[in-house]
Each structure stands twice: as C-alpha cells, then as structure tokens.
Amino acid sequence: MKSNQTASLSPRKRPTQLRATLTVSAILDATAYLLKDRGYERLTTNAIAELAGFSVGTLYQYFPNRESLIAELRHRHHQEVHAAMQRAAELNEGVNFEMSVKNIVAANVRVHAADPELHYLLSERYANIAFELNKNEPRFYMVKPKHNLIEKLLVRDGVLSSHHARTKGQVCTDIVISLTHAANKSGMSQFTETNLVDEIVCAVMGYLGRAGAAFNDEKTEGAVV
Amino acid sequence: MKSNQTASLSPRKRPTQLRATLTVSAILDATAYLLKDRGYERLTTNAIAELAGFSVGTLYQYFPNRESLIAELRHRHHQEVHAAMQRAAELNEGVNFEMSVKNIVAANVRVHAADPELHYLLSERYANIAFELNKNEPRFYMVKPKHNLIEKLLVRDGVLSSHHARTKGQVCTDIVISLTHAANKSGMSQFTETNLVDEIVCAVMGYLGRAGAAFNDEKTEGAVV
Amino acid sequence: MKSNQTASLSPRKRPTQLRATLTVSAILDATAYLLKDRGYERLTTNAIAELAGFSVGTLYQYFPNRESLIAELRHRHHQEVHAAMQRAAELNEGVNFEMSVKNIVAANVRVHAADPELHYLLSERYANIAFELNKNEPRFYMVKPKHNLIEKLLVRDGVLSSHHARTKGQVCTDIVISLTHAANKSGMSQFTETNLVDEIVCAVMGYLGRAGAAFNDEKTEGAVV
C-alpha cells in the first residue's frame, strides 16, 4: 500500500473510443458492486478489474488511483440527484406549498430508492473518501444552502418571514434527508415508498405548523408525483 | 497484515494495577484522538502506541487487535449514553408527554455535545467496525427498538394506540437522532443547545400532531432541563 | 512501482539495540553486493532483504525507501573518504609540495582501491540517485571547493599566486580524481597502486610546471606513503 496524498482524483483520460467507454462503465459497475459487498477497506483494484473482466492495467489507464474510482462514482451519483431535483423544482411551478414539498420529498426518496446502499456509502459512510473532488464543480443538491429547495419554497409562498426561512428551511431539509437516510439504512423494509413520502411530508409540515408557519394554500391545482 | 476474522473483540486482560489502568486510558485516548484525526482507515496500532507513549507490545497486552480498540471506545461511549438515558427516564416519572420528550431530547443532545465528532464516528461512520462486540451485552440505547424511549412514552401516555406506537415512535426517534447528528455535523454552530432542543421537540410534536396523536396533558408538574 | 518524490532519504530510525545495528549492516552489505551485481535499476528491496536474511518489513523499519539505501551507503563511503583525507592533511604538516601532493593522491587512491566498483557506482554512475541527502551535512571531500586540498597546498607553499590557485587547483583535483576513477574503471589491472600514484603525481606536477608554477622545495623531510 503506497500513500496517495497529492494524487489527482479526476479520471486520468476520457475514453475516446466506444470500446473504452464501455470499459470504464464496466469498471465503475464492478466498483459499486464490490464497494457494497465488502466496503472500501477491503476493496482492491485487482478485484475490481477482475470482476470487470479487465486487467488492472486497464483500470489504471482511466483512473489514477483507487480513490478516484469512488470520486467518479459519487460524481455520477450526484449528477442523477441533481437532475432529479432540477426536475422536481420545475414541476413545482404553480403548485401549492405542501404539494411542492411533497414533490421534492418524493424526488429525493425515489432517487435514493434506486440504490439506497450505494447512496449511503457514497454520501455518508465514505463521505470523506475522495471528497476533494468536484470542489468547484457546480452542485445542485438539496443539502447545499445555496440550493436549499425548501427554503426557497418557504420564501416563495410567504410561509415564513424570510428572516426565519433560512434556519427552519435547513431543519426541514435535515428532516427530509435524515428520514430518507434512516429508512435507507433499515433497508426501506418498513415503509412502502408512498408511506415514507407521506410520513416525511407529515413531519415537515408538522414541524412548520408548530414553528409558526402560515399556509395560504390558494393554489391547489397541479399536484404532481 | 494479519487476518482479523475470528479474533475476539473484548479486551485481552482487565488491568488490575493502577498503572495498568492508566496505560489503558492513555491508549484509548490516543485511539480516539487519532481516529478523529485520520479516520479508521489510516489508524495504525503503532501510531496509537507511540502517541500514548508506549510500545506496540504493550498495546497488545491489553487489546487483542485493532478492532477491539474501537469496540472498547464504543463500549465506554455507550456506557455514558446509557447512563444519561437512564437518568432521563427516571426524571420522566410523573411528567407529561411533551416534557418527557424534551427531557429525552435534551439528554441526547447533551451527551452528543461532549464529543460530537467521536460520537458520530463511533455510531455512524464506523458503525459496522467491531460491531460484533457486546452482541449479548445489554444495551440501553435510544436506537434499539427494545429501548425506544419515545415509543414507550407513546404507550405510557396513550397518545397513540400501541398499534401505531411502534412505527411512529421509530420515526420520532429517527427525527431526534438525525437532527442531533445533523447539528453535530455542522458543528453545532447554528444553534445554542437550548434552541436545538426546542427545534427538535417542535419537530417531534409537530409530526405527532399531524400524525393524529391525542395528547392529554393532565400531568404537567415536574418539567426538567 | 510507486512514485518516490518527496520521501525522506535519511534512515527511518536509528537502531538502538545491538541486534538492530547488525541488521542494518547486513542490509547495507547486501545492498552493496547487489548494486554491484546488477545495478540500481535491477536492485529490488525484496532481493536485498532476502540476501541479508531478513524480511522486507525489517528493511523498511530502517529505510523509508529504496533510494535511502543508496543514500546511506554513500554517506558511509563519504565518511571513509573524509577520514582518509583528514589523515593525509595532517600528515602533510612540514612536508614539501610534491610529497604533500603525493600523500593526498595516495590517500585518494588507497581509499578507492578498497572497493573501486562501489565507489564508482556511488559517486559517478548513480551520482544523481538520492543526491539530496546530506545537503547540509559537513563534507570534507576533495571535490568540494571549500575543501580543495591541492588548492590549499598551492597557497600554502606559494607555488602559484592565490589568484591562479583556484582554477589550477581545481584542474589538479580533476586530474587526480579522474585518473583514479579511470584506473578504477579499467579494474586497476594495468597499474600497481604505487605506479598509479606515481603516474598521477607526475601528471599533476607536469601540469603545474607547464602552467608556470615555481616550486621551492626546501622542506624535504618527512615524506610519507
């Protein structure tokens, strides 16, 4: 095991031929599989290459080191989350507050449901592995204050004074994310996807009601999800 | 690197002399420090021993392997949480529902505040390291269904039918734990301890209100915290 | 093969026990043997450890990387050269110019004769391997201007104006060193040690004579070597 301090985390070379693109995909798929199967600690580049059906050398043509595999995996995952959130935000035009929250929550749950374990590993368990990556890449993600969707809704619908929207919005986001994650961790088994969404929306709305929010739900058309 | 499959996780020998007790403490302190400093992946027994001021050999006199260090650290941490919860439960006798919840939340927040990072590492990040330990040791911890304190309160106060208490209680516990953790992760900076407790209680009560709970708060005396 | 850019070149830990001292010696001996046998390019740490009768791990307890072995070997070699030159310089007190030159040349030749090949490898062939070492360590070595022994003699004996002493002294040193090395490279076979010394002294004196030096050799007693 050698050190990996200053090594770049971005892919070494972008595949130009179709063949290479497939190779990279196969390697990332194998990485994801093994990451779930045995964790980062026991994840070896040789095992990844073998499972992907290539030699280690090939792996290292595209990835400068082990960490960069995680980085790329997370990058791709973030792309998906980003896209889902973008879509949810677009659907929320002209929709009332609770429905809007529901749309966001549903999008979040659904995107997690695709591969809960992988999501958990990439964004919680191994959150600090290869985290330097994407430092300056634009991230449209619920978590980031700049992109706090619920805060935006609170402001949009005048549910809370913009003074309170920041903090409360953050708490709401924490509730959404952590309940989603909590469900993930227990394997989603106790809830159907719909139930889970309802529970989470319920928690958010309950919290806001208690916290002094005034909902004026005149716009009721256009429920989505 | 030797294998670590079947090795026991419990400390090798309990220190009998005072000197040995101090040695063990020094080693565990060093472990905690380095765990926070570089994570479990980069945590080496030699580094721990050196920081503690002993040789590796000494470390291995008391701990059969690397994992057992984490196990013992977590064990000690759980003792503290256990004690805090025990105390909160005792204080709750004759106290109404909301206050009881508040007591539990406050105890939870306070116990996390001592060393948020270590707590996070032991119970989230490295939750699966050395988890076999204490398999049959009694654990009194919020998380465990058996010991779900809020569920017990729900039943005690007839707030929800025992039929619903299980699920809702779990969601409440998730809310408490995850909001506490979320605050931890952001360094507690945005909230005072009291504010945080209030927000969390607010979230829990709001959720339950929405979720159809009926609070009959005749017992109002004895608020704690 | 991993990179080795910023890694330190100094030994990792000084052996404290006698056993460890012997281990280090054995490792360095093996390194020297294999360096001569197959060159730096084909020198592997595993081979060194095996020949020394230890495991690689032991080697890496004392040396942080492959280069540091070369560095230490060169360091030890320089110590010897240093000592020999020191002795020659001391012997030169009250000795006339030519004899003084002869003493220096003889010391130089003798020190090279011990292990010509190793000397060649360390100071010529692999001169740029691990050269950062000893950057600030005092070196008393013919090569270094500060320690140019012949230049000092030229000044001492007024053989040349101090104006010319620097350049001519450097050329003389080059002659001594390079003829010694040249003899080394051809395995010393064509010369006995004495012949070689005579030839080199002859070259130096001839050069200086032609270059306009005025020898006043009143001090003739005390010839050494």
Added chain:
Amino acid sequence: MKSNQTASLSPRKRPTQLRATLTVSAILDATAYLLKDRGYERLTTNAIAELAGFSVGTLYQYFPNRESLIAELRHRHHQEVHAAMQRAAELNEGVNFEMSVKNIVAANVRVHAADPELHYLLSERYANIAFELNKNEPRFYMVKPKHNLIEKLLVRDGVLSSHHARTKGQVCTDIVISLTHAANKSGMSQFTETNLVDEIVCAVMGYLGRAGAAFNDEKTEGAVV
C-alpha cells in the same frame, strides 16, 4: 513490464519514406530530451511517443524496445564523434606533436560542447545501457585502445618508445577525456572553449614531459584550430 533480455537493439526497420524519416527523428529527439530531463530510469516509451506527437504503436514500428532508442541515439552520437576525430586525424598530417595533440583535444572539446549533457549521459552515466549494440560495428572513438589517437601520435613522432606508448597514451587519453568531462559537468562555465583546450593540452604535455618524453618538433607547419 516485459523482459528485455534477448531483444535486438538495432532499429526494427529503416524508414524508407521521407515521412518515416521525420517520424524517427522526432522520436529520437523526444528521447534525448526526456533522457536529459528525467534520466533513463524514468524514461517511458509512452512519454516519448506523446512528446514526439505519435502513439506508442508508431514508436514500436521502428524500435523493438526501449533500449534500442538509447542504442540508436548513441550510435548517431558516435557517428559525429567519429567524423570529428577522423577530420582531426586528417588535419594532423605533417603537423608537429603538440599541435597534433591540440587538434585532437580541440575536436574532442568541440564535439562535447554541442550537447555536453547528452554526451555525458550516453557515454558515462548510461554507458552500460544497450551496450551490446554494435558489438561488431567498427567504432572509431578516442576511448578505444585500437583507436587511441594520442598513442598513435606518440609512436608516429617517436616521442616515447613504443614500449611505453601504450600506457602513457592511455593516461593521456584519460586526461583529455576526463578533463573535458569534468568541464562538462560543471557546465563549462569556468572556461571558454579555448582556455579549456589550452589547459588540457598543458596537462597532457606536462605529464609527458615529466614522464620522460623527448619532443623533436621539427615539423611546425600547419597548426589547426
């Protein structure tokens, strides 16, 4: 890394088309550049190909392996030295001994001056890389006994008995080569080319004078350089 034992060192195919000639030149230029930049140890065929603006595959169309690149580089270099020495030898017809020596020295210095570092690397530092090459190809080079030009002069002019000419001639050649190299290594900065030639001639003549040579310089015409 594949083995490189039995592989031939001569270029794989001689370029026939103009384009191919340029390709080969580009590759060799890149090789020389990188050899100086990072040494043979860190010289990779991929880097060479990239710098030359071709793919590795193309490189391997013309060179069977990495060593053969060095071999060819050295071959071309030797061609130049050969030619220079040939010219010097021709100029020496009817020229007296000292002038003849000067011509040889000057030719040697000049040929080194073109690219001192590359010369040093090819003929000193990496002298044993790809040395099998040209085993039976005629080499007209100062170093080789067969071609020892100064020895020939010593015999030609009866300066020394042919008995002594061999050894003394070799020492002279060593002086010429090593002083030239020494100047190279220090970057030539301390001498102008003319000064250097003078110093070297001075050293050679001084040595021979001391060594009992009898110069009868009746042929004084035709000094060159």
Added chain:
DNA sequence: AATGAATGAGAATTCATTCAT
C-alpha cells in the same frame, strides 16, 4: 509490565509491449 525487532501476506501502481482496427 514493557519493549521493539522481526515478520510477511497483501495491496497499489507502473510501464514495456502487443495487436486488432
């Protein structure tokens, strides 16, 4: 109780070389 030298399996990474396109 404490020491620290020794172990060695195991993991990351490189790079010369081939060959199908």
Added chain:
DNA sequence: CATGAATGAATTCTCATTCAT
C-alpha cells in the same frame, strides 16, 4: 503507416501482530 486500448508481471511499501528479551 498509425492508433491507442489492453495486458500483467514485477516492484515498492504497509501494518497488524508476535515473541524473545
């Protein structure tokens, strides 16, 4: 002629663990 994806043996280096002193 040129390309560049793929190969995989070889090498460096780590670190948990043991054990003689």
